[in-house]
Amino acid sequence: MQFKLLLAVAAAIAAVVTASAQVGPACESSCGNVSITFPFGTSEGCYYNSDFLITCNLSSGEPIPYLGDGNIVITNMSTTKGVLEILTFVGRDCYNSTGRVTRNGPYLKLRDVRISPKNKFVAIGCDTYAYFDGRRGNESDGTGCISKCGRNSLLTNGSCTGVGCCEVAVPEGLKTFEMTIRSLNNRTNITDFSPCSFAFFVEEGKFNFSTTNLTDFQSVSKMPMLLDWSIGNLTCDEAKKTDNFLCTGFSECDQDYGGPGYRCQCREGYDGNPYLANDCQNINECVQEIHECKPNTQCVDTPGNYTCKCPDGYSGDGRKNGPGCTADESTIIKIVAGISTSAIFLLIFVAWLYLVLKKRKFILLREKFFKQNGGIMLQQRISGDGGSHDQAKVFTVEELKRATNNYDESRIIGKGGYGTVYKGVLADSRIVAIKKSKLADQTQAQIEQFINEVVILSQINHRNVVKLIGCCLETEIPLLVYEFIPNGTLSDHIHNKGKSSAIAWDIRLRIATETAEALSYLHSAASVPIIHRDVKPMNILLDDNYVAKVADFGASKLIPIDQIELATIVQGTLGYLDPEYLQTNQLTDKSDVYSFGVVLVELLTGKKALSFDRPEEERNLAIYFLYSLKEGRLLRVLDERLQLNDVPSEIIQVSRLAERCLRVKAEERPTMKEVAIELQGILPSMIQKHPWVKSSSNEDDGEYLLKEPINDYECTNDGIVSNSSSSTFDSISKHTMLPIASGR
Template identity: 45%
Template sequence: MKLSPPLILRLISSLCFITTLALAISMSKPGCQEKCGNITIPYPFGIGSKCSANSNFTVICQNSTNPPTPFLSSINMEALNISMLGMVMVKLPVSPLNCSDVETTQYLATSLLGTPFTISSDYNSLAVLGYHITVILHAEEIGSIIGCRADCDANSTDTSCNGVNCCQTTIPPGLQELQYTYQSINRANTTNNSSCGYVFPVESAWFQEDYTRYKGLHNQTVNLFDQEFRYAPLVLDWEFAYSDNATCGYASSRVSYTPPGRYCSCYPGYEGNPYLPGGCSHIDECNDPTFNPCGDAICINREGYSECQYPDDNNIWSHPDENNRSRIKIAFISIGSAFGALILLLASWKSTKTIRKKIKENRKHKFFKRNGGLLLQQQLSATDNVLDKTKLFSSKELAQATDRYSENRILGRGGQGTVYKGMLTDGRIVAVKKYKRVDEGDLEAFINEVVILSQINHRNVVKLLGCCLETEVPLLVYEFILNGTLFQHIHDPNEEFPLSWEIRLRIAREIAGALSYLHSAASAPIYHRDIKSTNILLDDKYHAKVSDFGTSRSVAIDQTHLTTRVLGTFGYLDPEYFRSSQFTEKSDVYSFGVVMVELLTGEKAVTSVRAEEGKSLAIHFLHSMEENHLFEILDPRVLREGSKEDIVAVAELARRCLHLNGKKRPTMKEVAVELEGIQMLKEGSVCMQNQEDDTIDVDESSDFSSISASMHLDTMTAYSQDAHRQFLDEP
C-alpha cells in the first residue's frame, strides 16, 4: 500500500506525539486517571464516563490483567494506542471461516455503526488467509468489484501476501462495517462448515511484520487453525465535535483545525491537548536546548516565539529593537551600493529573460515527460502521427475554459478523475477530464485512453479533441455530450423526453454498431472492457455515444483474448472473464446484453431490493425467461408501445448475449445485424398494418404465458442461478 508523504508524517506524529508530551503535560481531563497500563488515555477519551467527552469515548480499564488493559466501551475492543491526531489502534477479534463450495455472504463480527469510528482506508488492508478462497468486498460507496483470491502452496516461503496462501486488497474510505462474499474454489475434499481460512481488515504494516513472524513459527507454512491466531491490529479513524460549530477545545487562537482528517492540533510554539480548555501551553524555547534558536546570544522568551539579543562592537548587549535599527541602516547602505550595479543588471536583463523562458520550457517539458508524453508519442508513432492531428491545449487555455476548475463546472467524478464543463475561446463547449495525481496505474490508463480514442472515428463514439500534458496532472478534452447518461434516462426518467420503445431500439442499435466497429472495423480490434449504461452518453438529438475508454485495450488481429487482472463493474461483468481472467470480445457482448435488459425492464443491474436469487439483473432476467415470466418484468412503457414480436426478438437476442458460455454468444457484428433486421421488420410491419394491431394491450385477458412459450424457453434451464454458480465453480 503506497502512502503519500503527508500521511506518512501524520502516522509518525501519531506514534510519537503522546510519548513525547506525556512526560511534561497531562493529556487527560484534570483529576482523571491518565494511563491504563502502558497506554496513555488522552481527552476526549477518558477512563470512566466522568472523564470522557461522551459515551463514545469512554474507556474501561480492566485491572484483572497485568499490565491493565484499556477497552473502548462503545465498540468493546481493546485499545493498543490512542492518538489525538484522529486515530486509534485496536485489537480486532479474528475467527476462521466456515467454508464450502457455495458462495456465502456475511458481515464482519464487529460493527462501528452509531459511533464516531470508521475503518481507516489509509493504514489498513483487507487480508485473506487460506486455501483457494475467493473474497469479494461489498459496499454502497463503491461501484466496482474489490476482492482477491488466495491459492494454496504448502511449500511456499513467500511472505509478500500476493496470492499464495494469502492475498490483500484495499478498503474504501469511511466504512463502519464490512460485508463480503467468500467461496472455497477448486479445493479438494471441501465439506460444509469446514474451516478454510480467515478474512479480516488489518493494519497494512502487519503484512511485513506479524505475518512474516507468524509463518516462521509454523515451519514456513501458516497454520490457519492454530488457536493462537485470534487477533489482528486494526487502525480506526475518529472524529469529535463539541456542539454547533465548535470542534477544537476552548483554546481559540492556540488551536488549529485540520481538514480533511478532522483532528485538532496546537499551533507551532505550543504543546498539549487541544481538546481541553486551555490545553495548549506555550513552549519555553529558551530553556530547551532543542528549541533554542539563539546559540550563544541571549534568548528572550515571547508568547508563541522567542527573540535573540546580540552584542555590538563594544560588547554591549543590545535590545532586539536596537538591533533591528542597525540592520535597517545596513540595508540602506546595501541598497545604495546595489544602485551602482543597476547598469550591469540592465545589461544582463536580456540574458535573464532568456534563462527564465528556458526554465519555464523545462518545467513544461518535465510535466510532459512525467505525464507520459514521450511514451504517448512512441505509441502513437505507429498510427500516422495522430498526435499531430490531436490538439495540444495549453494549461492557461483550459484553466480559463473551466473557470479555474470551479466546483460549479463539475459534470461527474470517477475512479480516474473529475470531468468539468468548459467553453473554449472559439465558443465550443467541451468536457475536460482532469486526472488524479499520476502514479503508474493512472498514467497507463491515461495513455491508453488517448491511444484508443485517437484511432476511433465513429459517430457513436465520443470524440477526443485533444489533451494537455504540460500541467501537474494530465488533461483530456472531449466533445461535450449534452443530455447526460443512458443510466439517468432509464432509472430517473425525464418527462420532457421519455425513452419510448422506438428510441430504446435505436439506442441499442447505435451501441451495437459502435462496439461492432471497435471489435472488427478499427485498425486493430479494441475491447472496451467496461460497457454499462453510465458509460453511454446521449447527445442533443439523443443519439448514443460510447465513452470512458480508460480500461480499454487494443489487441493484435490474430489475438483471441487478453489475460489481465479482473476489472469491471459488478452486474455487468462477464462471469466467464471473472473465472478465467481472460477477456475476449464476447465479454463486451455479455455487458451489452445487460444494457439491453436494462432497456427492456427499466431495472438496475444490481439492487439490494431484489430477492437473493435476483440481485444480478442478468440472472433475474434469465430466470424469468426460463419460468415464462418475461412480460411480468418488462418496463410498462415497453409493454404499451412495443410489438410482441419485437419484444420477443430483442429479449431472445439479449438471452443469447448473456449465455454463460462465451463461445455460444453472438459477435457484436451479428448483434448489430440482428437489431437492424428487427428494425427493418418493424418498418415493413408498419406499412402492412395499423400500429394498434402491433402494440401490446396490457390487461388481464392477455395470455403472456403462451407468448413466452413460443420462444422455446424450455432450453433455458442452464441459465438458472444454480447453473450460474455451477459455471463459476467448475474447474
C-alpha cells in the first residue's frame, strides 16, 4: 500500500490582500534565523495573499518558520531572487526478510509558489525505481530514474549516474508532484542490497553521493530544496492596469523574469524591499564607499547615482573608468609655462649627453657582442685552416635589419632546434635566408656550435650544398646569411599530400643522386673531411627546379685527415641515427651513409622515418622496409602516389642500395662516393650504365623483391623477429630502438 505524506500547504482559495498592505508594528520581521519580508508575512495584513503566509511554530521551543499552515520548513527567503529555501521530506521504500515494511511517497501542492528547476530529483538504492508525477496548470508532467547495483558493482563516491544513485533534472513550473518509489525485483534477496531505497528533491549542488548512503541514509528525513515564487499570474504589463500592482515608487518590474506572474526589483542606485511602497531608498555610494571616483576627487551623492567632483582648476567626470579630470585652459598655461623653461634646458643637456654616450655605447656593444659571439674564436679557426677560398661577407646589424624589415614575423620561413630563419632582401636585391641562432644562457657550447657552422660552410663550394654568403657578429644573437632556396624542404614535398604528387620517381631519384654527390664531396673532396651528422629530409632544401641543396651544418664535425673516426656525444635525429654510432659513440663517415639510407627509404615509401601513429611493427621505417624487402613485399611499401603498377628496375636497384646503406656494421656499408656513383649509374637519363652497377632487370631480382612472403619472420609482442640468425634485419632490429641521448 502506498502512503502519501503532506509536505506543503493545500491550495485553498485565500483572500487577496491589496497592494496597499504595509508592514506595521504587529508584523513579525523574523522567525528564528529567517528574516520575513513582504509579500510574506505571519499574520493577516502582513502578507500579499494566503500563498505567502508564514507560520512561526514555537512548539519545539525554537521558532521554526513554515510555509502556510502546513509543514514546509523554510530555511531562507529572498525578495531579490524570488526563491524560497525549504526542507523537503525524503521518500523511502524499506524491506526486511518478510517483505516491505515501509513505503512513503511525499506529494506537494502549491499555488503562486513553484518547484524550481534548480533542483534535482535523486534516487538512492540498489533495486530502485523512483519517479514523480506533477502538474503545471492543466498539463501533467513527470520523470524518474532507475538505480541498480550488481554483485560486483564498483560504487564510486560522487558518482550519481545509475549505480547506487541516479538523478534527473526537474521540469520548470511544476506546482504539484506525487512521488512513487518501487522495487524492481521485489527485493527477492535483500541480503544483496541495502534494506531501503530513497528518493527526494534537492537543490542542485547540495547533495554529493557517498557509498555509505546506501546503509546510513535512514537517519536523513529532509533535504534542502528551492521553490520559485512570483506575484499572481498576470504579466507585468497586465498587472500595471490593476489596483494591487506592487512595483511602485522606485521599484520596477524585473525584465529578466519571464513569468508566470511578475517580480519586482529596486531601480539601479536604490535598495530596499521592492514589493513595499516607497521602500526602495537611494543608496549613498559615497558613504558606503562603493563609488568609482578617483582619489583626488570628491564623491557627491545624487538620487540613484553619484558624481565625482574634480579639484579647482580641473573639469571632467572624475571617474576611474572614465576620462577623469583634465586641467582647465588657465591651469594648463601656468603649468606649461613653469615646466617648459626647465624642460628646454634639460632637453638640451640630455640630447648632448645621449649623443656622446650612444656613440661610446655602440662601440662597446659591438666589441662585446663580437667577443661574445665567438669573433676571436672564428678568426683563430679561419687562420688555423689557412683561410677560405670564398671569404664570407661580414654584415652590419643595420643591413640585416633592413633586409628583414626589422625581423618581422611575416618574414619567418622556418624554425628549428638551433634557431629561426628569416627571408631577407639585401641592398643589391639578392634574396637571402638569415638564420638567427637561439640564445638562452650564452653557453660555450652554443658559441662553438655557431662558429662550427661558419667554419664548415666557408670551406664548402658545391652546387648541391647551400652557400654561406656571410655572417653578423655585432648583435646579441649571432646571424648567418645563406643563399635563399625557395621551394622548401624535401620533407615538405614527400610527406605533404598536396606536394608529393608533383615529384615523380625520376625527380626523386635525381634528388637522391644530388644529395649523395654533396655528401660524397663533404666526405672525400673537401679540404678537411666533414661529417654532416644530421642527414634527413628536413635538412635537404629544393630550389624551383627541384635541385637538392644540403643544409644545416650546426651538428657537423670536421675530421682530421689522419683519423677515420671521432669519439663524440651522440647527436642526431631519432629514426636516422647510425645504430653503431649510437652504441659506441664513434662517429665515422659511414654514420652519414646510414642516415642517407633512411632518406632513400623515405623517397621510396613516402613515409616518415619514425611515427608512433603507425602499427608497432611499422613504427621504425628502416626496420619495416628491410623486413618487407626480404619478404618480397617491396611493391606494397612503395609510395602509392608514385602510381606504379609494377616495380621498375631503377627502384629495385635503389632498394638494394638502401639495404646496403642500412647495414648495422659500418664496415659493410658502401662509402658515400660509391653510393653517389651507383646512383649516377641508375639515373634513367644515363645512356650507358656503369659496369659496377648490377643489372636488376633480370627475372631473379624482380621475383625475389616481389614474391609472396615466406615464413622466415614472425610477429611477436616485441616486434618482428627473424627465424634466421644472420640477416641484416635481425641485427638492426636489436639496436635501432635504443634510447637517444641527444636529438634535434
